[in-house]
Amino acid sequence: MNVLVPTAEALPAGWPLLQGLLLLVFPLHLLAMNGLLGTTAVVLLIRRRNRPLDRALAPRLTASLPILMALTINLGVASLLFSQTLHGQFFYPAAILMGRYWLAIIPLLMTAYAGLYMLDADRAALRIRPLPALCLILALLLTVPFFLTNQQTTMLDLTHWRAYFIEDGGSLLNLKDPTVWPRYLHFMVAAMAVGGLFTALTGRRLGEHNPPLGAYAERIGLRLFSRMTLLQFGIGILFLWQLPQPVRWFILGGNLTGGLLLVTAVGIALAMLACAVQRLPGLCTFLLVMQVFVMSGLREVVRHASLAGQFLPADMPVLWQNGALLLFATVLLAGTAVLVWLTRQAMRPPATAVISETESEDDRAMRL
Numbered sequence: 001m002n003v004l005v006p007t008a009e010a011l012p013a014g015w016p017l018l019q020g021l022l023l024l025v026f027p028l029h030l031l032a033m034n035g036l037l038g039t040t041a042v043v044l045l046i047r048r049r050n051r052p053l054d055r056a057l058a059p060r061l062t063a064s065l066p067i068l069m070a071l072t073i074n075l076g077v078a079s080l081l082f083s084q085t086l087h088g089q090f091f092y093p094a095a096i097l098m099g100r101y102w103l104a105i106i107p108l109l110m111t112a113y114a115g116l117y118m119l120d121a122d123r124a125a126l127r128i129r130p131l132p133a134l135c136l137i138l139a140l141l142l143t144v145p146f147f148l149t150n151q152q153t154t155m156l157d158l159t160h161w162r163a164y165f166i167e168d169g170g171s172l173l174n175l176k177d178p179t180v181w182p183r184y185l186h187f188m189v190a191a192m193a194v195g196g197l198f199t200a201l202t203g204r205r206l207g208e209h210n211p212p213l214g215a216y217a218e219r220i221g222l223r224l225f226s227r228m229t230l231l232q233f234g235i236g237i238l239f240l241w242q243l244p245q246p247v248r249w250f251i252l253g254g255n256l257t258g259g260l261l262l263v264t265a266v267g268i269a270l271a272m273l274a275c276a277v278q279r280l281p282g283l284c285t286f287l288l289v290m291q292v293f294v295m296s297g298l299r300e301v302v303r304h305a306s307l308a309g310q311f312l313p314a315d316m317p318v319l320w321q322n323g324a325l326l327l328f329a330t331v332l333l334a335g336t337a338v339l340v341w342l343t344r345q346a347m348r349p350p351a352t353a354v355i356s357e358t359e360s361e362d363d364r365a366m367r368l
Helices: 015-049 052-086 088-097 099-121 130-156 159-167 180-206 211-242 245-254 256-277 279-304 321-344 360-365
Strands: none
Touching: 015 052, 015 088, 015 130, 015 180, 015 211, 015 279, 052 088, 052 099, 052 211, 052 321, 088 099, 088 159, 099 130, 130 159, 130 180, 130 279, 159 211, 159 321, 180 211, 180 279, 211 245, 211 256, 211 279, 245 256, 256 279
């Protein structure tokens, strides 16, 4: 046991329950976060091209970004709460080591959130130049997961903790860890793939009222989705190779659960590529949700293998807090129902989505 690791606090519920809740909310957070980041990048790309169909598609994708941001933050808070409860003795020291960057996450998110709302509200008045605003927002959204990646790898790299005795100002990033950049790229390329699929699904919905625009959005979305999914194979191999050898072999042959999850993930990725070629965005979405849950489980296997010898879940003290658990379950169910209703309301096509065949080009340009 590393002497730098503090004593674990008692869990408010059994480990299996808390671990199961983490494996429920974290994949949902990833889906929302990837959709937000990837769709923002898609909007930036089509804004730069500035073709007629791009000008028509960009406002519709922009309108969904504040919603995705809200889902990302709410589900992310829940994920962080469960993660710090389960691994607090590793989570908090890692956050302290990079305290300045960790505290910067909140203002970065608030700035990006405000920018998305302003961009959506200004899409008709055009008082804000969309390209510079999108570049700034995307830069902020790319910075936050970079900080989170550093924090998560610092949790697992206990040798990096000794640097605190040399630099205790809260400015330590885990840049020397060989897994930082592959892990970060793995998430960012996944975000681009999800953004492409979200664009394709938006196109499928728009196709009911505007077939040319819907077909265009579906085509470019599935093309991006398939290319990024294919790129993930290379990044995944690089990430796996950069893991410490004991962890890598634990996944490849030393643990049945890890091996099955890895094989399942590869199979689902191949199936998603086949569905993208066949232009089946609905089936791609179903497979993507499965993939995110599988990869989240594999992530926990990597975490436990990396911390082997430092703690065992069975040894964690438990002090049941039944009242708090009942309150949490009630709020979770009520909040989930509200989020589902809000999402359905937000995803309804606007009454102005139908473009009249007799509409003049000047009127159409003014409306867009």
